[in-house]
Amino acid sequence: xxxxxxxxxxxxxxxxxxxxxxxxxxxxxxxxxxxxxxxxxxxxxxxxxxxxxxxxxxxxxxxxxxxxxxxxxxxxxxxxxxxxxxxxxxxxxxxxxxxxxxxxxxxxxxxxxxxxxxxxxxxxxxxxxxxxxxxxxxxxxxxxxxxxxxxxxxxxxxxxxxxxxxxxxxxxxxxxxxxxxxxxxxxxxxxxxxxxxxxxxxxxxxxxxxxxxxxxxxxxxxxxxxxxxxxxxxxxxxxxxxxxxxxxxxxxxxxxxxxxxxxxxxxxxxxxxxxxxxxxxxxxxxxxxxxxxxxxxxxxxxxxxxxxxxxxxxxx
Numbered sequence: 001x002x003x004x005x006x007x008x009x010x011x012x013x014x015x016x017x018x019x020x021x022x023x024x025x026x027x028x029x030x031x032x033x034x035x036x037x038x039x040x041x042x043x044x045x046x047x048x049x050x051x052x053x054x055x056x057x058x059x060x061x062x063x064x065x066x067x068x069x070x071x072x073x074x075x076x077x078x079x080x081x082x083x084x085x086x087x088x089x090x091x092x093x094x095x096x097x098x099x100x101x102x103x104x105x106x107x108x109x110x111x112x113x114x115x116x117x118x119x120x121x122x123x124x125x126x127x128x129x130x131x132x133x134x135x136x137x138x139x140x141x142x143x144x145x146x147x148x149x150x151x152x153x154x155x156x157x158x159x160x161x162x163x164x165x166x167x168x169x170x171x172x173x174x175x176x177x178x179x180x181x182x183x184x185x186x187x188x189x190x191x192x193x194x195x196x197x198x199x200x201x202x203x204x205x206x207x208x209x210x211x212x213x214x215x216x217x218x219x220x221x222x223x224x225x226x227x228x229x230x231x232x233x234x235x236x237x238x239x240x241x242x243x244x245x246x247x248x249x250x251x252x253x254x255x256x257x258x259x260x261x262x263x264x265x266x267x268x269x270x271x272x273x274x275x276x277x278x279x280x281x282x283x284x285x286x287x288x289x290x291x292x293x294x295x296x297x298x299x300x301x302x303x304x305x306x307x308x309x310x311x312x313x314x315x316x
Contacts, residue, residue, distance in 0.1 A: 009029050100241070106276070149200045240252060
């Protein structure tokens with residue numbers, strides 16, 4: 001008898017297709033009434049599959065009496081109750097990988113797109129407006145300053161790409177990084193005044209939630225651009241919309257939002273905003289690797305073997 005799995009949310013289709021062949025799947029996201037659906041399948045579910053950004057709803061682990069394993073496509077950061085899993089003897093697995101380069105590629109691509117007005121002028125051509133005149137001018141990256149909020153692995157990769165575009169780089173974080181030559185700003189407002197493009201690449205923590213507020217956007221100024229590839233709540237959404245609407249900053253490019261997949265209507269109507277649907281890690285290479293690791297974790301567990309990628313209870 002094939003093990004029965006609860007799949008919380010859609011995952012990479014080729015991986016989902018393999019799961020369909022190897023297991024009996026119960027797709028929670030398709031249920032008209034999730035509570036009724038769970039009550040019907042709970043007693044048979046031995047594994048749960050989810051993604052790192054979604055994780056598991058509070059209490060789900062406790063509601064599945066036969067649960068043995070949680071297979072996470074990606075890595076959960078606070079979205080799975082690891083203590084609850086450990087108390088039940090449930091193995092939690094992830095798919096460790098490096099999305100550093102793919103996110104950094106997107107980040108610098110977004111900076112180029114918003115500063116050079118690529119998406120805006122694409123719409124200009126498609127609307128036939130070029131026949132009547134020239135589009136508005138963009139802003140070059142060469143000679144400008146990229147201020148990076150969070151100089152971790154992604155931030156450093158962004159910095160290398162920004163330098164290749166002729167930009168100067170500086171950074172802000174909770175502390176100065178040893179051995180880093182880029183200028184460090186302990187005061188984010190001061191760095192925002194210096195920057196032409198403010199690149200947000202930090203973790204979402206209680207300290208960084210709402211970090212980019214109206215004060216920081218005001219310091220960035222009328223000629224400044226904001227790029228966010230971190231998490232939506234790092235930037236105060238209402239403050240950003242007001243700054244864009246009132247021309248207090250020149251533009252913004254966003255991969256992340258406060259209430260994904262909902263995007264405020266105010267942003268949708270702005271020409272000086274580039275919007276993409278949280279695609280920082282969305283490359284075929286990353287998805288294929290994650291799928292292989294997810295499948296290997298599940299296969300090992302149900303074969304009675306140690307899983308290749310267990311997640312320790314103290315994972316943050």
